[in-house]
Amino acid sequence: MRIAVISDVHGNLGALDAVLADIERRGVALAVNLGDLLSGPLRPRETADRLIALGWPTIAGNHERQVLNDPPERMSASDRHAVAEIRPDQREWLRSLPSTLRLNEEVLLVHGTPRSDLECFIETVDEHGMRPASLDEAGQRAGDADARVILCGHTHVPRSLRLDDGRLIVNPGSVGLQAYTGEHPYPHRVETGSPQARYAIVERIGGDWNAQLLTVDYDWDAEAERALRNDRPDWARALATGYV
Structure with a gap:
């Protein structure tokens, strides 16, 4: 079994199309999407149309929840852009997405962790910034989820971690945004250091x-x-360099 895993597209249709072409070139028939689909100053409406047409197993991230539920005065500029651009039918599609999804008896899809779409899984954010999570921290976040593979997104950091009990946690990184600053639960920055789109393939052999x-x-x-045309120089730098 081979599964292509994408996450955190954030309305970056150019990156998404390149990843889709790469998945097709590699002959991967099954693919999943871990959320944070549209939010950002790029092309949320067109990205939604592309993703809906794919029909992949897809879950909602924290930005889908925010776009659907937060009042405008609490929204980030990225969420406001998505709200202004998407159509009613696209909003209904977002509303239909589950927060987690059991793909099969071995594979679980989450955005953050099984218990929260805002919690980092295999990274830890503390008062010093973001760092790789310890096995104990990641194991506590995995809880009693009995999947052999847990696929997560949210942090945009491509990384995998095998727990002591053999469960494999995989974050494919972000298709659409390679650097950002965050505030939850402490101020931090994420920088992959290059602008390429990221995704993963997980495979069971034996x-x-x-x-x-x-x-x-x-x-x-x-x-x-x-992004510059839409008054987001912060995104322009992150997209072009992979740095904040």
Whole structure:
């Protein structure tokens, strides 16, 4: 079994199309999407149409929840752009997405952790910033989830971690945004250090699951220019460089 895993597209249609082409080139028939689909200053409406047409197993991230439920005065600029752009039918699609999804008896999809779409899974954010989580921290967040593979997103950091009990936690990184600053639960920054789109392929060979973390080139300068046209120089730098 091979599964392509994408997350955190954030309306970056150029990056998404490049990743879709790479998945097709590699002949992966099954793919899943871990949320944070549209929020950002790029192309949320067109991205929604592309994702809906794919029909992949898809879950909602924290930005879907915020776009659907937060009052405008509490929204970030990225969420407000998505709200202004998407159609009613696209909102209903977002509303239909579950927060977690059991793909099969071995694979669980979450955005953050099984208990929260805002909690980092295999990274830890504390007063010093973001760092890799310890096995104990990640194990506590996994709780009693009995899946052999737990696929997560949210942090945009591509990484896999095998717990002492053999469960494999995989974050494919972000398709659409390679650097950002966050405030929850403490101020922190995330920087992958290059602008390529990220995704993963997880594969079961015999009885073992393994993950391949992949990067894909695309025209990030065009998306950075789009962000600038929409008054988001912070996104333009992140898209073009992978740094805040």
